[in-house]
Amino acid sequence: MSSGLSLPEEDLSCPVCCDIFRDPVLLPCSHSFCRECLQRYWETSGARSCPVCRRRSSRRNPPANLALRNLCEAFAQDRVRREATEAGQLCPQHGERLKLFCQEDQLPICVVCQASKTHKGHECLPLEEAAVDCRAELKAALKTLQDQLAALNKQRSNVDMTLEHIELQAQSISKRIKDKFLKLHQFLFEEEKAALSSLRKEEEARLHTIKEKAVSTAETIDSFSETIRSLQQEVAANDLTVLQRFKTAMKRVQCSEPETELASGLLMDEAKHLGNLKFRVWEKMRSVAPHFPVILDPNTAHPCLSLSDDLTALQHRSPAPRLPSNPERFHMSAEALCSTGFCAGTHSWVVDSTGNQDWILGLAYRSVQRSAEISARPENGFWTLCLRDGVYRAMTSPPTVLTLSGKPRQIKVELDWEGGELSFTDSEEGVTLYMFTQTFEETVLPYFYTQSKHPLRILPEPASVTRGV
Structure with missing residues (x-):
């Protein structure tokens, strides 16, 4: 008593x-x-x-x-x-029942508190109304955390797939490197060892990075799971408890949104190890070896595209294998970029399209959208030539139909970056098919698209080469 x-x-x-x-x-x-x-x-x-x-x-x-x-x-x-x-239902300062909720201070108060200097002029709501609003806000925060947890779980799955893919990439690169070196003279043995050593170091570095990411993702998931469990308990509590703990609970969930996508550059750099491999060795040997002015980048290729071992040809394949969802890759259509980018100088390469009746060739900004299907036109960062349904088109806006006397098999693409010119020429006949004029504002890369099982092939050129950036 x-x-x-x-x-x-x-x-x-x-x-x-x-x-x-x-x-x-x-x-x-x-x-x-x-x-x-x-x-x-x-x-x-x-x-x-x-x-x-x-x-x-x-x-x-x-x-x-x-x-x-x-x-x-x-x-x-x-x-x-x-x-x-x-039970905490009375004001500890005035002993009156807590009937109001101060919106500004986010605290339950009594009628005496409302009239005091501390809360005078603050917007206050009845407990029942405030509890509805606060519970709704907590539920929204809970939903956000649950969505972020789902995204993290999806990322964890992609991390696991990326780990496996990096290992498969490393195995495949190793095999192709060995096949190429087998064709060289025995005195190239030391060059082969150096190349494989570089590959192993990169594999170890990339596996280490992605494994650290896997550990970090698992820790983040544990943290989010704990926060969600705590919030679920808060939401299930009575109105007053929800209001009393609301401010603290919201502080716990007001954390920065976790990164739910893998960073660029996690996959093995196949172009670094395989691109122009024979040519680079030839420079040391002072002997003849084919040189390709541009090299396809497998990390950008849509899964439905199959690239040759030397990364100089691509064709459509079905069914498409499952590959990691890395940021560099085109996700919507059969597109790929080369590993070589240009932001200065003049450059050219020839593509053999013999037998292929469905292709698009040209240039694209490095920053083009890769997760949505868009037209390969200048307003989207593409300058291309297209063959579809037997009709050649320059992909302007709208497309320009080209009237040609023949069907060019080898298309030469020539870029003058400073001059703002990109031309397409019938390499065998020496006839200009179309020329774009454009002031380029960033790095451009050779662009390829095909839905044909007949490959598009980048042809080698003489050893005198202007290197890309």
């Missing part, structure tokens, strides 16, 4: 029901009982006697014990107040 009441709780309890008196009545023997308890006892016993001392009462309706009722009501109110205080 509180200090305002002198009687212990047992003196305020009915001898029949052993609970606090409800509507107590007083018998002539001075014993008191709940009116309902006494009537029920009399009905059961068949006699109007005191349940304690058995003294008979001459009155059918004993008088109410007003003093005892007042004491019991005061005791009940005091117990409710104590329980409310212990």
Whole structure:
């Protein structure tokens, strides 16, 4: 009991029901009982006697014990107040019931707090209304975290696939390097060892990087899972608890959005190891070896494209294998870029399209969109020539149909970056098919598209080469 009441709780309890008196009545023997308890006892016993001392009462309706009722009501109110205080339902500063929620301070307050200087002028809502808003906000935050967790789980799957793909890439590159070196003279043995050593170091470095990413992703997932479990408990709590813990809970979820995509450059750099390999060795040997002015980059190729071992030819294949969803790769159509980019100088390469009736050739900015299907036109960062349904078109806006006297098999692409010119020529006939004029603003890369099973082949050129950036 509180200090305002002198009687212990047992003196305020009915001898029949052993609970606090409800509507107590007083018998002539001075014993008191709940009116309902006494009537029920009399009905059961068949006699109007005191349940304690058995003294008979001459009155059918004993008088109410007003003093005892007042004491019991005061005791009940005091117990409710104590329980409310212990449950945090009363203001610790003013002892009043918490009925409002301060929007500015995000705290439950009482009516006295609202009138105080601390919260004067602040927008306040009834607890019930504020709880609805705060619970909705917590649910939204929970949904965001759950979505981010789903994205992280998807990333973990892609990380696992990337690990496997890097290992397969390394095995494939190793095999092709060995096949090429087998065709060289024995004194090239030391060059082969150097190339394989470089490959192993890169494999180890990239595997180390992606494994660190896997560990980091797993730790982030654990952290998000723990936060979600905590928020689920917060959301399931009663209104007041939600409001009391809302500010702290929101601080826990106001973290930066996790990175849910792999960074660029995680895959093995096949072009570095295989591109112009024979030519680079030839420079040391001072002997003849084919040189290709541009090399396809497998990490950009859509999975439906198959690239040759020396990365100089591509063709459509079906079904497409499952490959990691790395940022460099085209995801929507059968496109690929070369590994060599140009931001200065003049450059040229020849593509043999013999037998291929569905292709697009040209240039693209390095920054072109790769996760959406867009037209290969200048406004999207492409400058290309197209053959489809037997019709040659320059992919301007709208496309320009070309009237040609023949069907060129070898298309020469010539770029003058500073001069802003890109021309397409029938390499065998020496006839210009079309020329784009464009002020280039960033690095451009050779671009290829095909849905034909007949390959597009980049042809070798004499050893005198202008290297790309």
